[in-house]
Amino acid sequence: MLALITVAAALGALWLYQAQKSRIRRNGRRLPKPPNTLPLLGNGLHFLQTRHSLFQWFTDCEHRFGLATFEISVPTLPPGVVINDARNLEFVLKRDDAFTKGDFFRRRSWDLFGNGIINADGDLWKVQRKAGLRFFSPANLKSLVDVVLPLHLAETKSYLIQQAKGSKLVDLQHVFLDFTTRLMGKLAYDMDMEASSPFSEAFDFASGAIGERFQNPLWKLTNFFFGARLRSAVAEVKRFGRSIVETAVRKRAETNTDGGKTGQGHSTSDDPLSGSLINFLIDGIGDHEIVADAALNYLSAGRDTTAQSLTWTFYLLMRHPSIGRNIRNELNTLFPGLRTLVLSSNNFPQPSALPYTMAVFNESLRLYPPVPFEIKQCELATTLPDGTFLPRSSVVVWCTWAMNRSKITWGPDADCFRPERWLEEEVVGDSEDRHERGSSKQKRWKSITKTAFEYPVFHGGPRSCLGRKMAELLGVFVVASLIWEFDFAEGKGPGYGDERKSKNSLTLPMEGGLPCYVTSRRQVP
Numbered sequence: 001m002l003a004l005i006t007v008a009a010a011l012g013a014l015w016l017y018q019a020q021k022s023r024i025r026r027n028g029r030r031l032p033k034p035p036n037t038l039p040l041l042g043n044g045l046h047f048l049q050t051r052h053s054l055f056q057w058f059t060d061c062e063h064r065f066g067l068a069t070f071e072i073s074v075p076t077l078p079p080g081v082v083i084n085d086a087r088n089l090e091f092v093l094k095r096d097d098a099f100t101k102g103d104f105f106r107r108r109s110w111d112l113f114g115n116g117i118i119n120a121d122g123d124l125w126k127v128q129r130k131a132g133l134r135f136f137s138p139a140n141l142k143s144l145v146d147v148v149l150p151l152h153l154a155e156t157k158s159y160l161i162q163q164a165k166g167s168k169l170v171d172l173q174h175v176f177l178d179f180t181t182r183l184m185g186k187l188a189y190d191m192d193m194e195a196s197s198p199f200s201e202a203f204d205f206a207s208g209a210i211g212e213r214f215q216n217p218l219w220k221l222t223n224f225f226f227g228a229r230l231r232s233a234v235a236e237v238k239r240f241g242r243s244i245v246e247t248a249v250r251k252r253a254e255t256n257t258d259g260g261k262t263g264q265g266h267s268t269s270d271d272p273l274s275g276s277l278i279n280f281l282i283d284g285i286g287d288h289e290i291v292a293d294a295a296l297n298y299l300s301a302g303r304d305t306t307a308q309s310l311t312w313t314f315y316l317l318m319r320h321p322s323i324g325r326n327i328r329n330e331l332n333t334l335f336p337g338l339r340t341l342v343l344s345s346n347n348f349p350q351p352s353a354l355p356y357t358m359a360v361f362n363e364s365l366r367l368y369p370p371v372p373f374e375i376k377q378c379e380l381a382t383t384l385p386d387g388t389f390l391p392r393s394s395v396v397v398w399c400t401w402a403m404n405r406s407k408i409t410w411g412p413d414a415d416c417f418r419p420e421r422w423l424e425e426e427v428v429g430d431s432e433d434r435h436e437r438g439s440s441k442q443k444r445w446k447s448i449t450k451t452a453f454e455y456p457v458f459h460g461g462p463r464s465c466l467g468r469k470m471a472e473l474l475g476v477f478v479v480a481s482l483i484w485e486f487d488f489a490e491g492k493g494p495g496y497g498d499e500r501k502s503k504n505s506l507t508l509p510m511e512g513g514l515p516c517y518v519t520s521r522r523q524v525p
Contacts, residue, residue, distance in 0.1 A: 022079040024071055026388045031071040031081065034061050042073025047215045052501040054215065055372060058082070058399035062406055069388045072397065076217040078104060078377070080395035084403055086453040087385045092376055092396055093453065093461035096121075102377025104395060108213040109506075111234050112206050115290045116297030128294045131280035132466040135188065140276070141469060142345045144187070149477060150343075152183045160486060164518045169491045171513040173311040180303040180310075180474075188277035188298060189244050190251065202236035203300065205229065208504040214375075241292035244299075248278040249288070304507050305370035306471050310478055311514050312368035313361060315500055316417050317483065318490050318516065323360060323419060327483045330356040330445075339522075341484045343477055350469075351476040355445040359422035361475040362455075366410075367417060369457045370507050372401040400456050409454060422448050485522060491515035 024031060034057075037043055046057045061070065067085040074080075083089055092099045100121045113119045117128040156179045163170045178195035185193030194200070209230040213219040223230065278295055285291050317324045331341060334354070351358045376396045383389050390396065407414045410421065426446035452460030458468040465471070482488075490496065503511035 022071065022073070022394075023391045024079055024081060024389065024394060026069065026386065031069060031388065032065065033071050033073065034064070037073060041075065044074045044217055047074055047217070049215075050501075051211070051215070051372075051504055055399060055401040058373075058402035059405050062399075062402040066408055067406075069384065069386055074217065076219075078393050078395050079391070080375075080397055081388060081390065082397045082399070083384070084398065084406065085386060086409075086451065088388075089398055089403075089456060090451075090453040090460065091385050092398075093456075093459065093463065095382075096462045098379055098382050099376040099396060100379055102379070102393075102395070104377050105375055108219065109210055111230070112203075112210050112237065113297055114293035116293040118297045118301070124290070127284045128281070128297075129466070131277065131284050131294070132298065134280050135277040136466050136470055141473060144470065145343070145345045145348060145473060145477065148183065148187055149474065152179060152186070153478065153481060155179075155182075157482070157485065160482075160518050161520055164486070164520045167517065169515050170518050172314055172488070172516050173307070173510050173513040176307040176310040176478075177303065179478075180307040183474075184299055184302040188302065189248065189295065190278070191244065191247060198236055199240035202233040202240075203296075204505075204509070206233040206237055207300070207304070207506045209233070211504050211506045214373075237296060238292070241296045242288075244278060244295045245282070245288045245292045248282060252279070252282070300507075301465075302467055302470075304509070306467075306474055308370050308508050308510070309361070309365055309368070309471065309475060311510050312508070313364035313475065313479060314482075314488060314516075315490075315510070315514055316364050316367070317360070317479075318488050320417055323417075324483050324487075326419075327357050327360060327480060330354060331480060331484055341481055343481065348477065351472045352447050354476055354480055355423060355447045356419065357476050357480050358447055358472070359419035359445075361472065361479060362422045363417055363419045365457045366404045366455065368502075368508055369400040369404060371457075371459075372502075372508055373397070373399050374456075374459075398456070403456065424448055485520065487519040487521060489517045489519070491517060 022030075034043055034046075038045070046054060049057070061082065062084050065084070069081050069083050069085070069088060071079075071081050083092070101119055106119050109119055115124060117125060117132070120128060156175060159175065160170065174195060177200070181193045181195045181197075181200060185191045209227075213223075216222055277298060278291075281291050281294050282288075285294065331338065331354070335341070335347070348354070351361075374397070378390050378392055378394050378396070381390065381392050404410070405414050423445045426444055428444055452458060452464060458465035458471075500514070501511050502508045
């Protein structure tokens, strides 16, 4: 069998070598390639490394080439380039008709994501996007802050208090994943979900296995001989997707029988938000199999990326305890004499109301972007703003992980966790009154914004992240609430003190979880 695989790989690589003579040029010349690019194999060996090592390779390439576009060559990957310049990225993201997910991406992710919005293009993408836009409305975000979020966060706090009493080791990553799973389950689908359910475990495994396909040039052979567990996990995920749709359809029918309203995202429970996303999807898409794919795509985007963002944020806060104290100082300044922190749309209308805490969350996302690697495929020949000509079917790659560590964009301390880079001092008060009376100046922090192309964590252009505002609300709300009430300390064990790494996935889960000890900062009876 090994001989068969070796021969198939050699023949396939030779065919690709002949078939993929690159026509990529810049001003009529070939583009530079990374050091140690090999004949035939190109840069393929780098893609066989662990994801963390691959991200470091992209970062090293960015440090070498700066903002210049360079060419990469990987067996089974169409001719392609890596871009680091925000101008080029803006060009790509704003031309959704010219740069699509493409067959390269869809073939590898189809088993898990099917016709969902992550894979979809054209009209199928538009109808799912429209449902998401309706769901992430300002009214729903207000209800999230005032009704849904406090309820589920209270459950999380209660669990942490109990663990703190017994000085028990807590996996904070699992805590956040359970929190976002329950939140998204109720919010979007009116269902009770848990991170420890068979679906969650199956999805986590499938996401890792699908992610490996983008690094493994022999993924089809690997799937054929060793893909039984992945096929089983995908079957469980699909089964759960169908149950989401079946449950929603049944509740709509029951409500209609009782004389209530259905359709147009109408909720079937007392919660103003519950289940509205699944209802919007059913309203817009007739095929329930596609609805199931869409529901699973939104669930993944809503729960995984947010939970992982919170995990990396608290990891950084544990490594930099002074930053946590700064967050508490901000809360004390805004809410003097506060004992119990209660955030609502009245005192927390948007994340910028807590500029320092928002800066902490932004800085964490910069260093640990939930989707660290992106790829698009050219539907037609085109030329980038820097003069790089891309033939049809070539691919454009950008590594958000590396772009967010660019010393050109972020300064010489780009590798450091420094929330202050997102802030500037603002003078407040009546300037005329200060001049006449000689009163002292008052200063406060003001948030600095970056374009979606300088800071591509939330994508940009027509496919910009629909859930950005919700993610920022959740991030700042949870960070402020938990840092106010608890102290967190890393659990000592294997690898303690070393840099934590991500495991294989389509997103950025932390390998080994985030074990820590929790101490309550208030007296609990």
